[in-house]
Amino acid sequence: MSPGTQMTLRIYTHLLRLYPRQFRETFIDEMQVVFAMALQDATKRGGFHVARILYRELVDLPVAVISQHIYERRKIVMRMVTYGIRQDIRFIRWGTRVFSLMITGFYLSINLINEQIDYEPTIPIIIQVLLSISMLIAWRWERLGGMLTMAGTPILLTSLLVDNFQRGSWIVPTILASSAVALPYLIIGWLFYSLRQHTDIARVRQADDLEKEDTPKRYKLYLMMGAVCLLIIILLILSVTMLVGSEIVVTPNVIQP
Amino acid sequence: MDDQRSDTEVHEQLPLTEATFFILLSLVGGKKHGYAIMKDVEGLSEGRILFSTGTLYPALKRMLDQGWIKRVEDEAEEETLRPRKAYTLSALGRRILSAETRRMDTLVTTAQALLGVTS
Numbered sequence: 001m002s003p004g005t006q007m008t009l010r011i012y013t014h015l016l017r018l019y020p021r022q023f024r025e026t027f028i029d030e031m032q033v034v035f036a037m038a039l040q041d042a043t044k045r046g047g048f049h050v051a052r053i054l055y056r057e058l059v060d061l062p063v064a065v066i067s068q069h070i071y072e073r074r075k076i077v078m079r080m081v082t083y084g085i086r087q088d089i090r091f092i093r094w095g096t097r098v099f100s101l102m103i104t105g106f107y108l109s110i111n112l113i114n115e116q117i118d119y120e121p122t123i124p125i126i127i128q129v130l131l132s133i134s135m136l137i138a139w140r141w142e143r144l145g146g147m148l149t150m151a152g153t154p155i156l157l158t159s160l161l162v163d164n165f166q167r168g169s170w171i172v173p174t175i176l177a178s179s180a181v182a183l184p185y186l187i188i189g190w191l192f193y194s195l196r197q198h199t200d201i202a203r204v205r206q207a208d209d210l211e212k213e214d215t216p217k218r219y220k221l222y223l224m225m226g227a228v229c230l231l232i233i234i235l236l237i238l239s240v241t242m243l244v245g246s247e248i249v250v251t252p253n254v255i256q257p
Numbered sequence: 258m259d260d261q262r263s264d265t266e267v268h269e270q271l272p273l274t275e276a277t278f279f280i281l282l283s284l285v286g287g288k289k290h291g292y293a294i295m296k297d298v299e300g301l302s303e304g305r306i307l308f309s310t311g312t313l314y315p316a317l318k319r320m321l322d323q324g325w326i327k328r329v330e331d332e333a334e335e336e337t338l339r340p341r342k343a344y345t346l347s348a349l350g351r352r353i354l355s356a357e358t359r360r361m362d363t364l365v366t367t368a369q370a371l372l373g374v375t376s
Contacts, residue, residue, distance in 0.1 A: 023314075023315075023318060026318070027314045027317075027318065030291055030341075030342050031291075031310045031314055033291075033292075034290075034295070034310050035310050038292065038295070038310075053309075056307060056309040057309045057310065057311060059309075060309040060311035060312050061309075061311050063311075064309075064311030064312060064315055065311075067315065068318075071315070071318075071319070075322075
């Protein structure tokens with residue numbers, strides 16, 4: 001190898017240090033070898049070809065270095081965003097689990113109170129117990145538990161309506177109260193199901209998938225969780241209010257005038 | 258990971274730049290190291306695309322990150338006995354290349370029909 005070629009290779013090696021560290025660690029050896037091979041081939045063909053190789057490398061270098069730095073930077077940002085989304089999903093998952101326990105505990109305690117006043121378990125109560133079990137299943141198998149809970153909700157609503165109408169309850173309060181009982185199950189079931197979908201998406205999507213914008217989905221998750229929390233709180237307050245209503249004995253399953 | 262990309266996600270990667278297309282095309286025949294890719298692309302593009310190391314390797318890195326190509330060990334260099342790195346097309350890369358080829362074929366067919374031009 002001529003002294004000129006060796007000097008050129010040394011300069012080229014120094015210029016490679018301009019690339020980002022991760023890129024250098026992966027490719028620096030290869031790039032040196034490939035440049036040396038290209039230079040060797042060009043030398044055999046003549047000075048014009050050598051000049052062409054050097055010109056191409058020098059002209060492309062600034063753009064390549066800058067664009068690679070930007071690319072690595074965006075990869076880091078996207079990894080942070082994806083990590084942030086996974087943190088959000090984790091937060092929402094635990095929030096959903098806590099809400100499922102609250103719903104289960106709330107209605108279970110009401111049913112226990114009813115037991116103390118000789119209230120017989122009815123079909124709606126049995127369905128509620130089954131839905132509580134499906135929510136517990138969702139702790140481990142989110143998609144299955146979520147689907148079971150969502151599927152059981154219309155059954156619960158129907159059984160509540162039928163049960164209360166059979167006892168001669170008023171129509172509008174019955175519909176409201178039955179919906180207030182059934183809706184939290186539907187929401188929790190849907191949350192569990194959606195969580196599984198979002199988790200799968202976050203897992204499959206690469207952190208450096210720069211074409212996809214994950215930031216809007218992140219705010220969508222926050223919005224979803226916030227709206228659901230508000231709705232559940234309103235429904236719980238509604239149920240409690242109806243329970244302690246002045247001249248009406250209210251249970252989650254029966255509204256008696 | 259290749260199998261998890263839907264057709265929609267594959268088509269979202271299109272159209273490819275000419276350089277990317279030719280890199281993927283050059284790997285159809287089997288694994289190649291960087292210099293071989295450079296020479297192959299120059300030949301396939303009839304001299305229109307001339308890679309420098311500064312354009313080739315960032316492109317290879319992006320394709321590696323996207324899972325379109327894989328990096329494999331090649332036989333050792335003769336002088337230094339240092340294992341050489343070669344690149345090979347992944348299943349996803351092959352799907353992307355096929356999708357782009359079909360897309361261009363549709364474009365050409367449509368244009369030929371409208372212009373009344375035959376190949």
